[in-house]
Amino acid sequence: MELIKYPSPNYGLRRDDTEIDFIILHYTAMSTENSLDRLCDPAHEVSCHYLIDQAGLCYQLVNENKRAWHAGKSYWRGYRDLNSRSLGIELVNLGNEIYPKAQMKRLISLLKHLTKSYEISPKNVLGHSDIAPSRKSDPGECFNWKELSNSGLALFPEASSPMNCDKTFFLAHAERAGFNPEASFEEILKTFRNRSRPNFRGPFDGYDCASMQKFADAFDVDE
Ligand SMILES: [Zn+2]
Structure with missing residues (x-):
């Protein structure tokens, strides 16, 4: 090429x-x-x-x-x-x-x-x-x-169902994935939604949490 x-x-x-x-x-x-x-x-x-x-x-x-x-x-x-x-x-x-x-x-x-x-x-x-x-x-x-x-070239963490959670839970999993713990909740939610829910504009919800948990879980797998 x-x-x-x-x-x-x-x-x-x-x-x-x-x-x-x-x-x-x-x-x-x-x-x-x-x-x-x-x-x-x-x-x-x-x-x-x-x-x-x-x-x-x-x-x-x-x-x-x-x-x-x-x-x-x-x-x-x-x-x-x-x-x-x-x-x-x-x-x-x-x-x-x-x-x-x-x-x-x-x-x-x-x-x-x-x-x-x-x-x-x-x-x-x-x-x-x-x-x-x-x-x-x-x-x-x-x-x-x-x-x-x-194409197997990046993660797309899509949640099939929502989960009960709060901002603390979301941030804990964000940190487990790799995000900077010094970044704010709003900053991480914005960048994470660009990946996981690009067309969604509603308030923070259980799908955001479930997607973030799924994203973080992917980093725990040894290769
Ligand atoms: Zn750049």
Whole structure:
């Protein structure tokens, strides 16, 4: 599959003791041209490994063995330097647009290749908002986690029935899954619903709890 080399100077070395075991998905919130400019501008100090535009063209900006600067201040399951452990994929999207079929198709083929090459578990394919819920919302409410899950590339925790619960229960399971315990209930509910119930706008309920419990349970399974 065609890969367009578009080297960015914005990268460093991965820490010696880390392996690549996460993939972080982002949206750019701007056009392809502006995204490429920004991700290659030394003044902005941001980058990613791959960028996929809305037509499905894939650009490689940073070599996989280098540490690209896409995650920023982040947290997952005790890890705080997610940049050293991950590959970052930017998707051209303003945040409120449907992700076109060609773009999702290219993303799925790239994820299949990367998860196989690095033996990355589908549960470690995360959104930027999962690892930074207090300051990020990408890949956003329009991103189709279910489609990735159908291809075995990410988790889509769908509850078949509600359970009795409260915010404390929800947060305990969120922490068990990997979310930052310092993030607020509202922040975690928002990012989690982007994944689990993207079109639901109602108040917090038993389906949110059951989905979060299911999500956390997936992380307890040894592989
Ligand atoms: Zn991002």
